[in-house]
Amino acid sequence: MSEEANIVFKVWGARGSIFSGGADKTEFGGDTTCFSLATGGGMTIIDAGSGLRAMGEAMELRTIETATEIDLLLTHLHFDHICGLPFFEPIFCNNTILRIWSAAFESDVDFRETLLRVMSPPVFPGFRHWDSVRLCTALPGVAMPLAMGGTATPFSLNHPDSAFGWRIDCNGKSVTVASDHEVGNTGIDTQIIEAARETDLLVCDATYTDEEIAHRRGWGHSTWRQGLDLFEAAHGRHVLMTHHAPQRADGEIAQMEREARMRNAAVTFARSGWTHIL
């Protein structure tokens, strides 16, 4: 892998809270949160929402490149961020090793027990493919090496039950994911701005409108205006707004994108399938 190798960033799910289908949700997609980064030397995934199933299918069909060692970085274990995990086909292949990282646990054992609690009967009919899955704990602020090359560093977000964003640095480029996050805790916001400093791509939480957020304080999400404030303070290069509310129709999100671009041309609202080359 050369020093100049590009990073291909792709959106597999941009919806928040729960899958949302229907004819008015086709442009931005209904799958819940999942993003991938590929370098040609390997692959990193952020979050395992329902979009992970579509990603696994694309890997199986070889319509995207595949890798035998994959790092999956979880922001947190809310259901919209893990529901795709048991439907990720590559883990059923013997030669795939999936390392799942979380910064929310004291030990790998705690992490495994918590994930197993969710993926067990009668909630789910068991998850039998642990042989190809390694559960690993990361420490906030400490960079850990990725199979694709480069590093990932977790940092705290302001979200119920706690959540962690990730900054990924590879080949002189960076992607910083900071959803799910509620802007307003000055200490945490400052840490996020530091973590995202001059990042090439910042992924921000844009769940609510200005009207909605007045009734949703403490729910752990933000508006695109607040995301843009973080992005501009961090002097990033491009910002991706994500975690679209389940009820938000294509036309409404497209209108939000137009408004946001009048303030800053470097903003995109995430669509399933959107690809960005860094």
Ligand SMILES: [Zn+2]
């Ligand atoms: Zn979420």
Ligand SMILES: [Zn+2]
């Ligand atoms: Zn959440």
